[in-house]
Amino acid sequence: MKRLKIWHIGIMLAAALTIISSCEKDDAKYELEFEVTVPEDWQYWIFNEENVRYYAWSPLRTEDDQAGLQDTISEDLQIIREYFPGVDLDFYFGALNSYLDGQTGYMPISTVDTTINGVVSKKHIHLQTIRLPSSTNVNDSFNLVIKPIKFVFYRNEYGYIISCGALPYTFDYYKPIHEEIVSSFNFID
DSSP: OHHHHHHHHHHHHHHHHHHHHHHHHHTTSSSEEEEEEEOOEEOOOOOSSSSSSEEEEOOOOOOOOOOOOOOOOOOOEEEEEEOOOTTHHHHHHHHHHHHHHHHHTEEEEEEEEEEETTTTEEEEEEEEEEEOOOOSOOOOOOEEOOEEEEEEEETTTEEEEEEEEOTTTTHHHHHHHHHHHHHTTOOOO
């Protein structure tokens, strides 16, 4: 009887290891194709979606904040990936700019070529009006002006956009934080 129980335990362990190792192989297909580091007090999600890959947000700033900033909206960083075959960075950025040009309250401020960890990209700053749901009335919404920085890359048939969101009055405070995060962005070969 003892041999039978030991044999069953051995089979159960082998089955468990097989299941665990196969799960790890399935999870591997959802690994990000890049690395990025956010400040310790930020939170983030890694998405298993084709387009939205990563989302991070800052803690809310309170009235006793040392920088003198208050807000009720977390500044954020979103990384999206879009399959856009057969083009280059300039074409992809042009298509993105055409799309943004049709958005409410879009106003370009500046665009410069830049290089992040050896990869050429475009750094684009603009104003835009977005519509958000009201926290006081579920049937209502309000317009909010934001001032994001977008870093645009093109690699292996995909366009990548790192969109760093801030309010116009928090932009100067968050700009170096966003740029430091983006400087950690690195494609994994």
